[in-house]
Amino acid sequence: MTRKLFGTDGVRGKANTFPMTAEMALRLGAAAGRYFRRDDSAAHRVVIGKDTRLSGYMLENALTAGLTSTGMNVLLLGPVPTPAVGFLTRSMRADLGVMISASHNPHYDNGIKFFGPDGFKLSDEAEAEIEAILEGEIRPARPEKIGRAKRIDDGRGRYQEFVKTTFPSGLRLDGIKVVIDCANGAAYKAAPEVLWELGAEVIPVGVSPNGTNINDRCGSTHVETAAEAVVAHGADVGICLDGDADRVMILDAHGKVADGDQIMALMALRWAAEGRLRGGALVATVMSNLGLERRLEAAGLRLERTSVGDRYVVERMREGGFNLGGEQSGHIVMTDYATTGDGLVAGLQFLAEMARTGESAEALSRQFITVPQMLKNVRYAEGKVPLADPAVQGVIAAMEEKVTGKGRILIRKSGTEPLVRVMAECEDSALLDEVVGAIVAAVERAAS
Known part of the structure; x- marks a missing residue:
């Protein structure tokens, strides 16, 4: 079953434009509510968090209406981090968690992502089933079974207390x-x-x-x-x-700046030295730098690569029993502590190393020498499919042949924005410029 509405991290788009409209949020909430409340035999609950976007009020109200219409009792957390929703979904025994956010995107975008009762993001299959319900007639609850909604004042406080427990006891900042x-x-x-x-x-x-x-x-x-x-x-x-x-x-x-690759390298090497790194591997995406892979191999560790998206990192971690993974973009997933990427917890782990070792942030954040990497984004109009253009495919093939044995090329369509991401790594900086420039120019021609 394929997905049309969901991308790599939930449903996302420009606020008040399909699919980020109040009407769609209401229907999406009803579909998710029906998926998690397959019968009317017992009370069910859902927690909803959001970031600080203006459109969050509109989407929060619409989702609440849709969810309560199928009998879900809604607990509104207000502005809390995404990992707080994952944590509180499990901690509060909710059937479903919802985060209203477009992450790092500008304020005029917004998104909706779902967490299952275990606190983990939903699988592709679960999202596809919700889409299937959405496309049909959504069965509402009987009048006496309509859900209630109320605000929860201590959600953020609960999360903060949990976060502090991830910092090593006996250490201070x-x-x-x-x-x-x-x-x-x-x-x-x-x-x-x-x-x-x-x-x-x-x-x-x-x-x-x-x-x-x-x-x-x-x-x-x-x-x-x-x-x-x-x-x-x-x-x-x-x-x-x-x-x-x-x-x-x-x-x-x-x-x-030290990106997610350097932070993950520090944690993987320290955890391995302490016997805490399960499976002797770090899970990261195809975007992670070749230098990270080489540094891990030198230490007798492995880098397991996945498709882009922290959800795919987490899926591989759960499949293989690994406890550390993430993305170059800064998602750091530590399943010993959290069910999804948590920037605050990862930051605390870095600070803990500073406190424990007395080393500077500069020393700790330079774990390997990066292979020169270039990433450029090409925006395209809705309806265009530049990567399907034969001319683009021809240029990509020619450039891949040029870097064979010297580096690698990765071209992909963003799952959250209408962008083609062109990334290459190569020790030869002149060749790197040539390769990326040629591919970007071809994609721009096809996208214009």
Whole structure:
């Protein structure tokens, strides 16, 4: 069964435009409610969280109407990180968790992603079944079985207390000055409070959401603002989250950034040394740098690659019994602690290494030498399929032949935006420029 509505991370699009309309959110909520409440024999509950986008109010109300119409009791968490929804779905014995967020996208986008009762994101198969229900006639609950909705005031507090339990006992962050950039998003209260309670001196950035400034020149995809703050305040380290706080980037005292690959390398090597790395492997996507793979191999460890998307990383981790995985973009998944990527928990693990070893953020975040990598995005109009163009395919084939034995090329369509992502790695920087430039030019011609 194929999916049409769901992408690599739920349903996503521009707010008030299909599929991110109130009408579709209502129907999607009803379809999900019917999928998880197959009969009317007992009460069922769902938790709903959101980030700070203006459109979150509209979608929250519509989803609530759809879910309660099928008999689901809705618990509204308000603005909380995506991993908090995964945690609270399981902790509060909910049948379903919903997060309203478009992650690192601009404020005018939004999205809806679902978590099952185990706290993990739904499988492709489950999403396809929800789509099938959506396309048919959705059976509502009987009048006396309609669900109720209420706001939950302590959801964020529960999550914060849980997050602190992931920090090693006996360690404190006293004496460490931390810039925390919350991207004006879902963690704008939780992250600074957790860091302060663990002893850090906290310089908050991106903690004044107004509905339209989420991810706006801040957060994990725009680290320049936090980097300036790190240098200006003489901070030891910077932690940059994205809009829903499931991604993280680390900055050293000079404002230099370490991506998810470097963070995962640090954790994999330390966990392996402590005998904690299950299966002797790290799970990452095809986007992770070749340098990471070489560093792990040198330590006798493996890199298991998956398709792009943290959900596919998690699926492989669960299949193989691995406990560490993630993406270069900053999703770090530690199933010992969480069911999905958690930027705050990953940031705390990095800070724990600083506290434990006394080493600087710069030393800890340079675990391997990266192979030169270039990634360029080409936007295309809806309805266009540039990768199907024979001219584009011909250029890709020619460029792949050029880098054989010297590097690799990865071209893919984004699952969340109308973009073609062109990525290549090669030790020869001139050849890297030539290869990426040729492919991008061909895709642009086909997309115009």
